[in-house]
Amino acid sequence: MGATDREVGRTRWPRTGSSKRLARIDAAVGLSFAAPAVIGVLVLGLVPFGYVIWYSLHDWSPLIGEFNWIGLDNFTRLIADDTVWSSFLTTFKYAALLMVLNITLAMGLAVLLNQKLRGTTTFRAFFFSPVIVSAVAWVLVWNYLVAANGGINGALATIGIQGPNWLRDPTWALVTVVVIQVFKGVGMNMILFLASLQNVPAELKEAARIDGASPARVFRSVTLPLISPTILLVVMITTIGAMDVFVPIQILTQGGPGRSTTVISYLLYRTAFEQQDFGYASAIGVVLFVVVLVLAALQWNSRKRWVHDEV
Amino acid sequence: MNGSTNRRRFLTAAATLSAGAMVLAACSAGDDGGADGDTPDGPVELRMVMWSANEGHHEIFNEIADAYIAENPDLVSAVSFEPLTGSGYVNALTTQIAGGDAPDLAWVSEANAAQFVQSGVLYNLQPTFTETEGYDIDDLLDGAIDVWSADGEIYGYPFSNSPFGMYVNNDLLQAAGQPNPRDLMASGEWTWDKAMEIAAAVADGSSTTGFQASDDPYTNWNSALGAMWMSWGAAPWSEDGTECTFDSPEMVEFFDWFHGQIYDTGAVAEPGAEFDFASGQVGLRLSQLSSSTALGDDFAWDFVPMPDGPAGTVPVVGQGGVGVVARGDNPQIAADFLAYFTNPENSQLLAQFFPPPRQSLLTVETLSAAAPALTEEQIQGTVIDQALVGVTKAGHVNMSEIADPVRVELDALWVPEGDAATVMPAICEAISDSLAG
Secondary structure: OOHHHHHHHHHHOOOOHHHHHHHHHHHHHHHHHHHHHHHHHHHHHHHHHHHHHHHHOEEEEOOOOEEEEOOOHHHHHHHOOHHHHHHHHHHHHHHHHHHHHHHHHHHHHHHHHOOOOOOHHHHHHHHHHHHHOOHHHHHHHHHHHOOOOOHHHHHHHHOOOOOOOOOOOOOOHHHHHHHHHHHHHHHHHHHHHHHHHHOOOHHHHHHHHHOOOOHHHHHHHHHHHHHHHHHHHHHHHHHHHHHOOOHHHHHHHOOOOOOOOOOHHHHHHHHHHHOOOHHHHHHHHHHHHHHHHHHHHHHHHOHHHHOOOOO | OOHHHHHHHHHHHHHHHHHHHHHHHHHHOOOOOOOOOOOOOOOEEEEEEEOOOOHHHHHHHHHHHHHHHHHOOOOEEEEEEEEOOOOOHHHHHHHHHHOOOOOOEEEEEHHHHHHHHHOOOEOOOHHHHHHOOOOOHHHEOHHHHHHHEEOOEEOOEEEEEEEOEEEEEHHHHHHOOOOOHHHHHHOOOOEHHHHHHHHHHHOOOOOOEEEEOOOOOOOOHHHHHOOOHHHHOOOOEOOOOOOEOOOOHHHHHHHHHHHHHHHOOOOEOOOOOOOOHHHOOEEEEEEOHHHHHHOOOOOOEEEEEOOEEOOEOOOEEEEEEEEEEOOOOOHHHHHHHHHHHOOHHHHHHHOOOOOOOEHHHOOHHHHHHHOOOOOHHHHHHHHHHHHHHOEEOOOOOOHHHHHHHHHHHHOOOOOOOOOHHHHHHHHHHHHHHHHHO
16 A cells, blocks of 8 residues: 555545554554664654763762762853863864865765766776775875875975875874864765766756856856755754764874863763763763754754745 | 654653763763672682783683682682783773772783872782792882882882883994994993984985884873983983973973984974884884783894983983772772782793793893893893893873873974974973972
């Protein structure tokens, strides 16, 4: 029975015993399909989050076994903690830079690979392959490439340029991490854009061209609006991914030099697992959750203003 | 059923689940799952966590454990040795304890010893060691058990008591026309200044570097430099750990000197550069006996004692210790097993891999098994003679709180214009609250 049939049955026809039974079977089948994901989210998401909220209201020092209720003291401390806010600022810088570079590059590559040119399949595979490489392996290889005496500076030296100390210079460290992560993730966004571009009806573009629109105008006024739902998706998943970046920071910079690459999730890790201040780290986690939630909500609500077919 | 009813039901379910989670958390958080003093009904299983996954180590551990179980079938039915490798060892151990899954026994490095001993994580071993027949507790080197003791009681056994020495790439030194450190030792000229002079001559800035500390000084300051500043008579904090002495004249002098070796003489590689002694890229490397196992005969090398500093000769040891976790399920049985694991006979077995803290076992014959690549002269002069008088590298009861703020402040020094006289007081300002406790 299709969706349309069910809709008709619900709205126009009184339910018979048989249709109610079928509806219940339908619902049961639907729930059974959704159950693994729902249970996963509840068990691995909601329950641990409940724990984190509970912990954030305590002073918990696991080594000495102390677990004392302190109410909102961790949050009061957090408000006055400059390190937390500077880490949020670093996280926003990281996310903004990553999003601009990633989405611009992904869109550019998708547009190029959407042309009927020789070798596009090879290039597509080339740019997508980092997505399936282990994050740790990817970062470890780059660690050697961007070392002060690594491959990139070696190559620059052959043309007479003395490269910076990429990961130890506060000016370059965050940018370097962002670029490494852009190359890692751009392939996924490129594929999403490419799939979306291939769904843009050729006749609409053709009509615009006949009306005298330049290629740039066709892209801005026809293509971009039609792929705007994909842009929204990419912006949302890239932002959320950027807000909890951890692996490249841990391997490449350990938050340094100084605190120039200490993003909030790394500060949370250090606070919990190195300083063993689990209660305070949980409070940071709760605030991070709220910030990500607000960002996602803002992006979602903004869709009515710029995403095609959203009202 | 309308949409708002559905939403209300969903929100009610979510809230119920959240509340349930919090109740669960309330029941479990902080539950140490620890010892309640009850005597177990039957033989128990013990678990020791460690940072080594070396097959040879585990073979010896299992051999000792099997013998213990055979002698004490009513006490212990099995002992497992769980490796937690990688730089996050302490974090993983702490997480196990926090999660109510405390191991029975755990390895702890000397840098964290004070924290684990003084915060009550480790169980008092003194009564068990004293009462165990043939344990010979007086055989333990006084200097070796200092950081594992509190109020005259011992809380950990430093199964590895390994002095720092200098590995020398003789081929690189010879190619740079530099004197041999052994000749300098003979003439009394083996000093840190001379070592760095040699290192600067060896370093070419790209494929080789002159001197490498025992760890990365730019991220792991205590592990890398802790054995060096003692030769300046410097210390990061007062003996009782409450007062910062990073800004003492000795410490400022040491860091100023080390900064000069990076940015003035080029003897030490700048931050972010990668070199490997075993690949023949480093002239001098500060390290311990265990590093010799990675060295082959690709180049001529030597292992000599640390050079003298302004404060004279200060031999320093780094340690790996093992203790019983007080919040484990069976601390007394674990302590009994540890007394067996580290008795004189089994210490001799362990000495196949680790320099022992027992004076009677500090012999060339014993240590030759631990480091077959080292010569008799190297073992006697660089390991045994130093271990007998060595002091243990500094740790602090609040080490986990101190480590990161110090690293952050030190980053201001690791630039060409860095000034130790400015940075050191800033470190004290950053950590004074943590030191005061």
